[in-house]
Amino acid sequence: MNFLSPIYFLFLLAIPIVIILYLLRTRRQVLVVPSIYLWKRYTREELRYSVLKKFLRDILLFLQILAIILITLGLVKPSIFSFVRARNVVFIIDTSCSMQAKDIKPTRFDSAKVEALKLVDSLEKGTGISVFSSDSKTRFLLDYTFDKKKVKETINSLFPTDTEGSIIETLNYIEKLSKKPDMIYLFTDGAFEGEILSSLPIKVFTFAKDNNNVGITSASARDTGIKGEKEIFIKVENFSKSKKSVPLQVWEGERLIETSNLELNPGEERAVIIGPKRFNGIVKAIIYPNDLLSVDDKVYLTFPKVKPSVLLVTRENPYLEIALSLADIGILDKTDKFDLEMLSKYDIVIFDGTAPNEVLPGNYVFIGKIPENIPLQVADIETNPVVFRIDSTNPIMRFVDLKGMSMKRSVIFESSQGEGLITTKNGPILWSYEGVFGRMVAFGFYPEESSLIESSSFPVLVRNIIDWLGENPSPSIAKSGSVITLRTKEMDENVTITTPYGVIKRITDDRRTIAFGDTYKAGVYSFRSSLGNIDVGVNLCSASESNISLRIPSKKYREDTLSREKILLNTDIWRFLALGALGVIFLEGYLFYSRRLT
Amino acid sequence: MSLLSPEFLSYLERLDLLIKRSVKGSSVGERLSSRYGRGIEFQDYRSYEIGDDFRYIDWNIYARLDKLFVKLFREEEISIINILFDVSKSMGFGTPSKLYFGKQLSASLGYIGLVNYDLVNLYCISSTVEEKLESLRGRANVMRLLRFLDVLEPQGVTSLNGAIRESLKGLKGKAVFIILSDFLDPNGYEEGLKILNARGYETFVFHILSEEEISPPISGSVKLVDSETGETIELDDIDDILSGYRETLGRFLDEIESFCLNHSIEYIRASSSIPIDRVVLYYMRLGGWLK
Numbered sequence: 001m002n003f004l005s006p007i008y009f010l011f012l013l014a015i016p017i018v019i020i021l022y023l024l025r026t027r028r029q030v031l032v033v034p035s036i037y038l039w040k041r042y043t044r045e046e047l048r049y050s051v052l053k054k055f056l057r058d059i060l061l062f063l064q065i066l067a068i069i070l071i072t073l074g075l076v077k078p079s080i081f082s083f084v085r086a087r088n089v090v091f092i093i094d095t096s097c098s099m100q101a102k103d104i105k106p107t108r109f110d111s112a113k114v115e116a117l118k119l120v121d122s123l124e125k126g127t128g129i130s131v132f133s134s135d136s137k138t139r140f141l142l143d144y145t146f147d148k149k150k151v152k153e154t155i156n157s158l159f160p161t162d163t164e165g166s167i168i169e170t171l172n173y174i175e176k177l178s179k180k181p182d183m184i185y186l187f188t189d190g191a192f193e194g195e196i197l198s199s200l201p202i203k204v205f206t207f208a209k210d211n212n213n214v215g216i217t218s219a220s221a222r223d224t225g226i227k228g229e230k231e232i233f234i235k236v237e238n239f240s241k242s243k244k245s246v247p248l249q250v251w252e253g254e255r256l257i258e259t260s261n262l263e264l265n266p267g268e269e270r271a272v273i274i275g276p277k278r279f280n281g282i283v284k285a286i287i288y289p290n291d292l293l294s295v296d297d298k299v300y301l302t303f304p305k306v307k308p309s310v311l312l313v314t315r316e317n318p319y320l321e322i323a324l325s326l327a328d329i330g331i332l333d334k335t336d337k338f339d340l341e342m343l344s345k346y347d348i349v350i351f352d353g354t355a356p357n358e359v360l361p362g363n364y365v366f367i368g369k370i371p372e373n374i375p376l377q378v379a380d381i382e383t384n385p386v387v388f389r390i391d392s393t394n395p396i397m398r399f400v401d402l403k404g405m406s407m408k409r410s411v412i413f414e415s416s417q418g419e420g421l422i423t424t425k426n427g428p429i430l431w432s433y434e435g436v437f438g439r440m441v442a443f444g445f446y447p448e449e450s451s452l453i454e455s456s457s458f459p460v461l462v463r464n465i466i467d468w469l470g471e472n473p474s475p476s477i478a479k480s481g482s483v484i485t486l487r488t489k490e491m492d493e494n495v496t497i498t499t500p501y502g503v504i505k506r507i508t509d510d511r512r513t514i515a516f517g518d519t520y521k522a523g524v525y526s527f528r529s530s531l532g533n534i535d536v537g538v539n540l541c542s543a544s545e546s547n548i549s550l551r552i553p554s555k556k557y558r559e560d561t562l563s564r565e566k567i568l569l570n571t572d573i574w575r576f577l578a579l580g581a582l583g584v585i586f587l588e589g590y591l592f593y594s595r596r597l598t
Numbered sequence: 599m600s601l602l603s604p605e606f607l608s609y610l611e612r613l614d615l616l617i618k619r620s621v622k623g624s625s626v627g628e629r630l631s632s633r634y635g636r637g638i639e640f641q642d643y644r645s646y647e648i649g650d651d652f653r654y655i656d657w658n659i660y661a662r663l664d665k666l667f668v669k670l671f672r673e674e675e676i677s678i679i680n681i682l683f684d685v686s687k688s689m690g691f692g693t694p695s696k697l698y699f700g701k702q703l704s705a706s707l708g709y710i711g712l713v714n715y716d717l718v719n720l721y722c723i724s725s726t727v728e729e730k731l732e733s734l735r736g737r738a739n740v741m742r743l744l745r746f747l748d749v750l751e752p753q754g755v756t757s758l759n760g761a762i763r764e765s766l767k768g769l770k771g772k773a774v775f776i777i778l779s780d781f782l783d784p785n786g787y788e789e790g791l792k793i794l795n796a797r798g799y800e801t802f803v804f805h806i807l808s809e810e811e812i813s814p815p816i817s818g819s820v821k822l823v824d825s826e827t828g829e830t831i832e833l834d835d836i837d838d839i840l841s842g843y844r845e846t847l848g849r850f851l852d853e854i855e856s857f858c859l860n861h862s863i864e865y866i867r868a869s870s871s872i873p874i875d876r877v878v879l880y881y882m883r884l885g886g887w888l889k
Contacts, residue, residue, distance in 0.1 A: 028821040028832055034688035034696075034811065035756075035782035036824040036831045042839065042846040043831070058834070 008075035014068050022061050063588040070581035074574040088128040088144050090174055090181040093158055094188035095135045096165030097540050098548045101292040103210035109160040112187040112207045120151050134170040136163035136481025161520035162295045163481030164542045168194040190552040193544050208550035212240040214289035215296030215546030224276040231275040234285050238264035239547045246289045250274050253281045279303045296546045300524050300537030301477050308470030313338050314352035319453050323462035348469045363469040366442040379414035385424040396464045397421055400457045407450030439469050476536040483517040484536050488529040498526040601705045606875050613888045614714050617774055617800055642670040677716040684779030686724040687825045690752035692808025692870040699806055699870035700778045701747045706878045707776055708743045723761030724754025755826040756783040762790030776802040795861045803858050805867035
């Protein structure tokens with residue numbers, strides 16, 4: 001036995017104090033009697049009431065002394081050391097989406113948890129237990145401990161996520177640990193790709209019986225290039241061994257926009273195209289396959305309309321500023337000096353009469369001047385150019401009437417990429433581009449030097465340009481378990497995130513962004529910030545996870561390296577001592593008051 | 599005279615101590631002996647034997663039967679009554695005190711002895727014979743006896759065995775011993791009583807108790823001081839042990855009673871709170887002490 005705080009043995013000095021107080025408090029009435037012969041005879045012998053015997057008789061005093069001893073022992077923190085066989089084991093609980101399958105009642109995950117808890121109980125004393133969970137990430141939950149209660153609490157706190165699994169990565173991680181386990185206990189359904197090639201001894205407990213599942217394994221949207229219309233692609237795959245007839249419904253908000261029935265043979269995958277259409281808000285595709293896993297039966301695609309932030313780099317241009325004020329803009333800042341880092345903070349940057357030598361990929365409007373690193377060159381300068389062609393099919397030129405437009409001069413562009421929106425017979429003077437550099441619009445002329453500036457079409461043109469540049473080209477969609485990054489207007493801004501599992505508040509960092517990674521449940525995540533509401537659809541979309549069939553054998557891979565080393569096991573007993581002291585104090589109180597009542 | 603009322607004394611006049619054994623003293627008294635001898639009360643005849651006193655030959659029978667018979671008479675003897683009265687300090691307790699009660703008893707028994715022309719000796723004992731009043735005989739000594747008793751105070755430590763041995767010194771012939779005590783003697787009483795019994799003395803034991811000993815009026819934690827020895831004993835929660843004390847007292851009284859019964863010793867006990875007239879006129883008569 002060892003004492004961690006022996007200084008507290010001084011507390012034993014309280015015992016003589018209690019005895020002294022006990023002696024002081026006993027005041028007896030002195031009575032002269034004829035003879036004490038009969039009293040002595042009653043008490044059998046004189047020694048019975050000697051000082052020592054008297055103390056023995058007074059149970060309250062002894063309870064007090066016992067309580068002091070117990071409290072002292074508790075304070076000095078005695079530790080009992082015993083030699084036990086050293087053994088460190090790691091529990092890996094698979095918390096990936098497929099563990100929610102209900103082929104084992106109530107679910108694979110619940111069964112795995114029960115088995116893991118049973119195993120914890122059955123492990124011999126002195127086994128160090130560490131706990132990991134594995135979903136899209138490896139989560140280290142508990143370091144090696146002998147405290148089984150703590151281990152069980154940790155295991156009980158786990159729940160299955162809607163994410164892909166990463167068992168192989170988790171095993172690799174554990175293999176790289178400096179304190180390697182003697183045994184790994186893996187609780188999984190074996191519904192993952194890859195082979196377990198661990199150099200460490202591992203026992204796999206598998207929980208899978210059936211593979212009856214049909215899931216949506218892919219969802220995306222593609223721009224058709226026609227007036228912002230998009231097509232949604234959904235891939236549905238049948239992983240079961242039987243032919244399945246799967247009804248499909250697509251909802252846009254509360255409106256059912258598509259319905260069909262998919263006949264899927266075993267192992268067949270089918271792509272479904274929805275649209276083209278201008279989708280708005282949340283689009284939800286649901287299949288009803290009557291299978292074992294429901295998480296992969298629906299996907300969410302959100303089509304948010306976000307008001308862009310715009311930086312106007314200009315010396316002074318009241319016409320342009322008025323036109324911009326009429327456009328649908330979130331933030332409009334104006335400056336005449338800039339740097340590249342500053343430019344990256346805005347969705348759209350408008351260079352009026354100036355331009356840097358180089359720009360980073362992004363959305364830009366160049367008026368009069370262009371940088372050197374964009375796929376556009378100046379071919380010529382034309383005086384009094386005459387408009388030859390206007391591409392009225394382009395969304396930028398919608399409702400823009402340029403009849404009779406004149407201008408003093410204009411730069412003629414030359415580019416193999418992009419489109420000429422207004423063209424003279426020598427080349428484009430208004431050019432748009434969409435590609436790896438982002439989206440760009442370049443004016444070869446200064447609007448204020450043209451009749452356009454006084455035309456009602458100028459604000460329409462500016463609005464169209466802003467709408468096009470600020471348009472989100474694809475729906476907000478993310479894989480469950482991935483990190484969603486969002487930029488807001490201010491630093492240290494409170495962003496309220498409504499998730500499928502509750503409301504969370506986050507504060508943006510000094511780059512005005514938040515990185516939200518707790519997307520372990522599929523569904524719609526709403527980010528409320530100064531820029532309004534941004535919805536992101538988080539989906540599983542994983543063929544590997546939707547295939548819930550057992551793909552690894554359930555066996556002991558290696559179990560021959562159990563450590564025979566013996567270690568000292570430290571068992572704290574102060575809690576028991578404190579509990580004992582408390583019990584003694586209660587007993588003393590009970591005896592004291594019962595005596596008073598009688 | 600304050601110990602006994604004149605009316606009570608008048609009752610005592612009619613009583614006599616019922617002595618079963620021969621208690622012949624050195625002189626002739628008024629008490630008939632079970633033995634034959636000199637006296638005036640004819641008892642029987644027997645044949646003349648050489649050496650018999652001619653004065654006791656019944657000549658009338660000789661005339662009729664021509665044989666010599668002598669008349670036998672019941673001897674009249676004097677009774678020696680030794681009252682051993684425990685006057686130790688422990689007797690000073692009780693309401694009224696055991697000492698006062700003992701004085702009344704001693705006076706009563708002494709008075710009975712005196713009016714019956716017995717020889718009365720009063721020994722006030724504790725560890726030894728503290729005071730004594732000897733050779734009282736006849737009514738003339740009643741006042742002497744009462745005055746002697748009146749001034750007695752509790753004194754000394756009880757030692758019955760020693761006191762009995764002390765009182766036997768110089769005593770010749772048969773006698774009656776009446777012992778009045780509370781018997782609270784750690785050294786016991788058995789040895790003394792056995793000596794009396796062995797010597798053939800008829801012994802009467804009157805055990806005096808006080809109400810305070812039967813039901814001690816104490817509670818809580820007390821320190822009891824022995825009135826005789828000054829010894830102390832500390833007791834806590836005395837209410838819890840009172841029943842045990844009473845059991846001990848009961849066993850103590852039973853032991854004395856059994857001892858006396860086994861040794862043909864008359865035994866009566868009474869509380870000092872009982873009126874003396876009831877004790878003497880009722881209990882003692884009922885117990886066969888008085889007639």
